[in-house]
Amino acid sequence: MRKRRTRGARRSYGPLVAAATAALFATLVTPAGARPAAVAPTAQPGPAVPDAGRESRPLYSYADAVRESVWVDTGLDGDGDGRPDRVAVDIVRPREAAATGRRVPVIMDASPYYACCGRGNEGQKKTYDADGRPVQLPLFYDNFFVPRGYAFAAVDLAGTGRSDGCDDVGGRSDVQSAKAVVDWLNGRARGYTTRTGTTPARAAGWSTGDVGMIGKSWDGTIANGVAATGVEGLRTIVPIGAISSWYDYFHSQGAPLYYASPSWLSEYVNSPEAMARCGAVQDRIAAGTPYSGDRTPAWTERDHVKDAGKVRASVFVVHGQQDLNVRANQFGQWWDALGAHGVERKIWLSQTGHVDPFDFRRADWVRTLHRWFDHYLLGYDNGIDREPVADIERAPDRWTTDRQWPPRTTATSTLRPAPGAAAGPGVLGRAPAAPGSTATLTDDPGLGELDWAARIDAATPEKAGFVTRPLARDLRISGSSTVTVTATPTTATAHLSAVLVDLGPDTIRDYGATGEGITTLDTRTCWGASTPGDSACFKETAARTADVGFTIVSRGWADLGTWADPGRERPLTPGTAYTLTLRLAAADHVVPAGHRLALIVGGTDKDLLDPPSTTPTLTLDLARTWARLPLVGGAGAFARATSGPAPAVPSPPAAAPSLSGAVPPAAVAGPRLPGPGAGR
Numbered sequence: 001m002r003k004r005r006t007r008g009a010r011r012s013y014g015p016l017v018a019a020a021t022a023a024l025f026a027t028l029v030t031p032a033g034a035r036p037a038a039v040a041p042t043a044q045p046g047p048a049v050p051d052a053g054r055e056s057r058p059l060y061s062y063a064d065a066v067r068e069s070v071w072v073d074t075g076l077d078g079d080g081d082g083r084p085d086r087v088a089v090d091i092v093r094p095r096e097a098a099a100t101g102r103r104v105p106v107i108m109d110a111s112p113y114y115a116c117c118g119r120g121n122e123g124q125k126k127t128y129d130a131d132g133r134p135v136q137l138p139l140f141y142d143n144f145f146v147p148r149g150y151a152f153a154a155v156d157l158a159g160t161g162r163s164d165g166c167d168d169v170g171g172r173s174d175v176q177s178a179k180a181v182v183d184w185l186n187g188r189a190r191g192y193t194t195r196t197g198t199t200p201a202r203a204a205g206w207s208t209g210d211v212g213m214i215g216k217s218w219d220g221t222i223a224n225g226v227a228a229t230g231v232e233g234l235r236t237i238v239p240i241g242a243i244s245s246w247y248d249y250f251h252s253q254g255a256p257l258y259y260a261s262p263s264w265l266s267e268y269v270n271s272p273e274a275m276a277r278c279g280a281v282q283d284r285i286a287a288g289t290p291y292s293g294d295r296t297p298a299w300t301e302r303d304h305v306k307d308a309g310k311v312r313a314s315v316f317v318v319h320g321q322q323d324l325n326v327r328a329n330q331f332g333q334w335w336d337a338l339g340a341h342g343v344e345r346k347i348w349l350s351q352t353g354h355v356d357p358f359d360f361r362r363a364d365w366v367r368t369l370h371r372w373f374d375h376y377l378l379g380y381d382n383g384i385d386r387e388p389v390a391d392i393e394r395a396p397d398r399w400t401t402d403r404q405w406p407p408r409t410t411a412t413s414t415l416r417p418a419p420g421a422a423a424g425p426g427v428l429g430r431a432p433a434a435p436g437s438t439a440t441l442t443d444d445p446g447l448g449e450l451d452w453a454a455r456i457d458a459a460t461p462e463k464a465g466f467v468t469r470p471l472a473r474d475l476r477i478s479g480s481s482t483v484t485v486t487a488t489p490t491t492a493t494a495h496l497s498a499v500l501v502d503l504g505p506d507t508i509r510d511y512g513a514t515g516e517g518i519t520t521l522d523t524r525t526c527w528g529a530s531t532p533g534d535s536a537c538f539k540e541t542a543a544r545t546a547d548v549g550f551t552i553v554s555r556g557w558a559d560l561g562t563w564a565d566p567g568r569e570r571p572l573t574p575g576t577a578y579t580l581t582l583r584l585a586a587a588d589h590v591v592p593a594g595h596r597l598a599l600i601v602g603g604t605d606k607d608l609l610d611p612p613s614t615t616p617t618l619t620l621d622l623a624r625t626w627a628r629l630p631l632v633g634g635a636g637a638f639a640r641a642t643s644g645p646a647p648a649v650p651s652p653p654a655a656a657p658s659l660s661g662a663v664p665p666a667a668v669a670g671p672r673l674p675g676p677g678a679g680r
Contacts, residue, residue, distance in 0.1 A: 054382045056374050058147035060094035062529035065146050067092050067134050069162075070201040073190040074180040078158055078165035078173045079277045085158050085165030086195055087177045089184075090126060090134040092142040093151035098206045105210040105235075105377035106185055107145055110155035110178035110226075111219040112167055112269035114138065119219075121359050121520060122539060126154065126161070135533035140358065141214065143528030143536035144366065145373065151207065155181050157222070159266070159274035162195065166278035167270050169262035169285060170246040170302040175225040182211050182226065186233040209233045210377050213313075214369075216240040216356050217326060221304075224334065230310035236376035238369065240318040241326045241354050244334035246302035247295060249326065253582065254293035254559030254569050255495045256610040261289050262302075293559055295567035308337035314344040314376055316369075320352040321587055322511035322552075324608065329556070332480045332586025335405075344385065346372070347405055349588055350393045351509040353516025359541045360509075360518055361399075366527055392588045396509050396517075396543035406478040406588070411634030415627045417466035417599060417620075423459045426622070428466040428599050429642065430635065433622035439464035440619050443495065443603025445611035452600045453501045453550045463602040464620055467503065470646035475591045475637060479630030481554055481584040485601060486624035489578070491614035492571045494560040497605040498582045500553040500629075504595030505652040510546035519544040549652030550598075553591075556584035557609045560618075577621060593641075594649035599627050 071086035078085050097104050111119065118125045124138035134154075142152035157177045158165030168174055183189035186209040191201040203209075211234050213223035220242025227237045243249050250257055263286040270278055288298030300306070315338055319331040331347075338345055350360055357365040374380040390405035418433035420426045426439060444462040452463040483498035509517030518541040528536040561569035563578040572578065591597050601620060604611040631637050 054374075054380055055371070056148040056150075056378060056380070058529065060096050060147045060149060062092075062143060062147050063531050064095050065092050066095050066098060069132060069134060070184075070191045070193065071163075071195050072180050072184045073192070074158060074165065074173070074176045075189070076158070076165065076173055076176055078168065078281060079274070080280065081164075081277065083164070085173070086163065086192065087158055087165070087180065088156040088162035088195070089181055089191075090137060090154045090156075091151060092134065092137060092146050093206060094146055094149060097149065102149075103206055103208045104149055104151050105208050105212070105373075106151045106153050107141055107373060107377070108153040108155060108178070108181065108211055108213050109139070109141065109215045109219055110157060110181070110213065110222045111215060112157045112160040112174075113218065114154060114156055115161040115271060116269050119216075120356065120538070121541070127533065135531075137534065140366075140527040140536055140538065143530060143534065144370070145528070147529050148370075150373065150377070153181065153185075157269075159270045159278060161271060163271075164195070166274055166281040167266050168281060169265045170221060170225065170243070171285070171298070172301060174222060175229065178213070178222050179226045179229055179231050182231050182233050185209055185211055210235050212236045212238070212373050212377050214238040214240070215242070217242065217354065221246075224304045227311045227313045227315065228304040228307035230312050232312075234313045236314040236316065236372065238316045238318070238372070239334075240356055241320060241323055242317075242330065243326055244303075244305050244330045244337075245299075247299040248329060248333070250289070251293045252329075252557040252609070253566060253580075254562035255557045256291055256293055257557070257608070259291070259610055261286050261291060263289070293562070293569055305333050305337045308334070308343070309341045311338060311341065311343050315346075316372055317345065317347045318350075318357050319348075320350045320355055320511070320517070321589075322351060322509070322517070323354045324511075325354040328554070328585035328587065329480075329583065335586065336480065346389055348391045351396065351511065351517060352393075353511040355516050355518055358538070359520075360543070361393075361397075362525070362527075362541070390588075393509075394590065395507065396545050406630055407632050409634070410478050410630050410632050412628050413631045413635040413638055415599070415629060415638070417464075417622050417625055417627075419622065424457050425465040425467045425598070428468050428597065428627075430638065432626075435623045437622040438619050439601075439622060440617060441602060442617040443611070443615050445604040445615075446606060447602075448604075448606030448608060449497065449499045449501075449552055449555060449600070449602070451606070452499065452602050453503070453552065453598070456501070456503060456550075456598055456600065463600050465598055465600045467596045467598045468642055470596055470649075471591060471593050471641045472644035472646050473593050473637075473641045475597065475641040476589070476632040477553060477591070477629055478588045478632050480586040481556075481627060481629045482581050483556065483584060483599065483601070483627045484579065484581045484625060486577055486579045486621040487560060487618040488575060488621070489560060489572050489616040489618050490574050491612075491616040492574065493612040493614045494572060494616040494618060495557065495604050495609060495612045496560055496580065496582060496618070497555065497557050497600075497602045497609060498584060498627075499555045499600045499602070499605075500584065500587075500627075501598040501600060502551040502553050502589060502591045502595055503549075503598050504592060505547070505549055505650050506551055506592075507545050507547050508551055510544045513544055513546070515541075515544055517544055518542065551589070553589045554584040554587040555605065555608070556582040557605060558582045559612070577624075579624060592649075594647045601625075
């Protein structure tokens with residue numbers, strides 16, 4: 001991997017503020033029952049000095065920070081009113097730095113959610129005083145980083161909040177909304193002090209032009225999109241549970257994941273004013289993103305993976321491996337594409353669903369993010385770029401690290417399904433099935449991966465399952481798998497699902513329950529400085545766990561009609577065999593000794609995939625079906641794991657596994673949108 005040169009600590013703090021000013025430094029307003037976080041101390045009276053250039057300190061007053069709004073010209077006219085759209089940027093920055101002529105870097109979160117829905121586990125929205133100046137900006141970023149010498153900018157995407165234009169759901173307007181702000185911070189775009197006025201606003205006097213973008217879900221997707229433009233001045237991005245290709249959010253290899261289109265999301269986040277003027281934009285989005293799953297120019301416009309070669313920023317990816325909203329294939333394809341182009345990367349993978357690391361690993365997250373921004377935006381040589389690249393959650397709150405991800409010893413290994421010796425599942429191993437071996441399944445849209453796994457040892461018509469023997473050693477899967485299937489349908493349409501399952505008892509985060517693996521508590525901890533209108537104290541969380549009898553490791557879905565052209569569905573000829581390779585989501589999972597690894601092939605995956613127009617029966621040609629798995633240690637590791645005696649393991653719980661009795665959080669009625677709890 002080509003590693004980009006790390007910028008050294010080339011900036012000084014400039015003159016330290018006077019002792020009289022130090023008395024005004026960030027004052028923590030702590031609600032009843034809250035306590036300051038041990039790793040995020042607030043400033044104390046008296047001069048504070050940076051620690052040999054290794055960590056920024058809270059030198060500046062949050063209470064006295066400059067709070068202002070700027071409207072930046074995007075250069076687009078998305079709403080067709082004859083005037084360039086302006087996007088609203090709410091900024092909090094250190095007043096003392098500006099007074100001494102010290103310029104500061106900017107942390108930016110560009111979002112469509114600030115007005116409609118709120119951000120974070122507590123659904124915070126922006127608030128303003130009577131003069132329209134920002135009072136509360138959601139999340140902890142401004143509270144924590146402004147006292148440490150950063151500015152924070154919260155951008156309303158076009159069509160949302162106080163911005164002009166129309167939201168186009170990941171298209172040119174969405175990306176340009178944030179890119180224009182990066183340009184403005186570097187003196188390349190125009191900004192104004194009001195939405196309609198002509199008085200210019202300039203950042204040259206206080207901004208270094210160095211920007212770090214961060215955000216979860218749609219916000220992180222915007223960070224990916226802006227980075228993929230190669231814009232100068234964007235030094236790093238931190239996409240959390242983010243989309244890398246909008247096509248792959250709504251479809252999986254031609255199969256619709258939801259009965260919805262991006263125009264529905266646009267309607268959800270647009271401001272009331274935008275709703276009145278953006279009907280034509282929504283119509284264009286709907287026309288350009290068909291439910292059929294065919295790839296179109298509109299989908300290509302919303303694909304950031306193809307532009308990974310333009311990325312100049314470092315990238316810190318965070319994703320839940322059980323995220324069934326922004327599914328794990330989104331980070332996997334982005335990670336691989338960035339690596340192919342030598343982009344400097346770091347990754348955290350949790351056991352949660354769609355959850356922010358602030359809510360599943362708070363203290364470590366704030367500490368790591370602080371060091372990350374210090375390094376890439378302030379130039380501190382604090383060593384974070386030389387630390388392990390990957391942090392992986394192996395069990396609730398138990399993490400391991402890897403110097404490289406996937407590990408250097410990972411190799412793709414081919415496993416093959418074959419008939420079993422008796423009724424029940426077939427065999428998964430290295431030996432190919434005999435020519436003519438088959439397995440048959442009939443699509444049942446009322447059943448899904450949890451049902452299939454729970455019935456793995458029974459011969460049931462809705463799935464074809466194949467299992468290894470109990471493992472003698474641990475077997476680690478790390479990276480993206482594929483499953484190639486040769487299937488003969490009985491109807492003109494068919495959907496396929498492929499699922500890897502760890503069969504054996506475990507305790508995992510209950511990603512299917514409310515909170516998607518976390519429980520929100522009543523106690524609070526404080527992360528930075530507060531004002532009466534913007535508290536830095538947030539509700540604590542704890543892992544919500546479940547004892548399970550199996551764990552879904554990875555999944556993938558496809559429309560068999562895309563067998564010849566991944567960009568266009570074709571009608572199938574009943575009785576004809578078709579070969580298709582399903583791309584499974586990236587994963588990192590250790591199948592423990594004593595457990596079995598299963599491959600399950602099914603039709604519609606209930607609640608995770610929209611069903612086809614028919615109910616086909618599919619006959620699998622097992623001699624022409626196989627899985628290619630990224631195994632740490634390669635084929636040799638699989639051979640060792642499947643030879644020798646296996647240890648005894650406890651009996652699995654009688655109850656069904658994760659999501660038992662509950663609907664998986666991503667339902668076919670449409671994409672999940674921000675609401676109460678961690679899922680936003």
